[in-house]
Amino acid sequence: MFLASFVAAAISGAAGFGGALLLLPILTRMVGVTLAIPVLTIAQLFGNLSRVWFGLDQIDWKPVRAFILGAVPMSILGAYSFVSAPKELIIRMVGLVIIAFVLLKHYNIIKFQPNNRIMVIGGGIVGLLSGLVGSAGPIGAALFLSLGLPPVAYIASEATTAVTMHVIKIVVYQKYLDLGVKGLALGLFTGVAMILGTWAGKRIIEHMPGDLFVKMVSVLLVLIGMQMLIWG
Template sequence: MMEIHIILILSSFIAALISGSAGFGGSLLLLPVLTLYVGAEIAVPVLTIAQLIGNLSRMAFGLKQIDWKKVALFSITALPLSALGAFGFSILSKSTVTRGIGAVLILLVILKYYRILKFKPNNKTLIFGGAITGLLSGLAGSAGPIGAAVFLSFSLQPIAYIASEAATATAIHIVKIVVYDKLVNVPPEAVNLGLLMGVAMIFGTYIANQFIKHMKKEVFQKYVAILLCIAGVYMLIAG
């Protein structure tokens, strides 16, 4: 049991390095690892607890640069639909939903790269993006890459982008935890594991924050676009 805890804590630290520097990606690493060791039924709720703590730390490290107006608009639709998605978590096939998200991500990045589709940085993008992100996050455990794509369209500075996206993710995870508590019987030891993983994510987030502080906005956007494609391929193949 101790070995399992160590593996999951180290995985959480590495996941936070990724999500702390790109705004997403941590859950893509942690979900299959968690499923292997604790089972598919409680992997998503445990991951949600860990992600809540990790996103709170991302918020804290960039608190002064959060764009609260964008966060509020995104959350208007993200929160109710994350509750709906969490309700459907126990009904729909997780692998089908995950592959669907992966295919959409790859398509969005390709369309944006070739300028076939231009993300308009306006309120409608935030509201619609919040709806899709919230619903899929509740269903599949995470839809961070889609939320990241929405906030990336506004050309925010790296820290502002990371912290603002984290603020919306934090709110979504709180809603999901409440709903999962009603749907899934999560044992106390699994909750404790989620808390330990969350603490490990704080340290990973701090190191990532130091890394992106000195990154130029243009370089950062290309870096995130590449990771979006990688995330999409991973989700499409792995399910």
């Protein structure tokens, strides 16, 4: 579990997403579907906090604030609806949206510069889906990638929004699902590995050209989207 968490965090630390989707199947086998997502949320909180810390001086606060404005209320709604949500259907839909967004952007079929309104709406969608199925990071990543930020600024800015949503979800999950000592301990244990993995991911992107970074993230987004669409 520690090794898997380290690898997942290294990938999400370099790309801005993907860690949750890699860890979720392993956690599901260990603790079951209902407990896996709250435990994963605790682990993600640590991973994203470390990404914020490693890139604190490069965060672009204007789009971050707009994104959080939409994400906070919708992540509360999503977390409250978590138990009864048709997760497999929602995950397949998210995968389809991610693939479509990346392809449309790559072929210049859609052209837009995200403004405050788009970031608020995007934050609301990501917050709702994150609460419902545990993570909608790839959608948020695709949106922040459109801002054209340098790699470290992109990673840290997207992670700041994720931290906000994770804190809210943990409060709601703990109130209604009773994580217990085992769930909290597993989340903390995984979180430590994610801090180390995030550091490793940052070391990778610090030496990567900006255009290569965008291509890498785009390819990973399509692969993750295909995984979600096919396996649900």
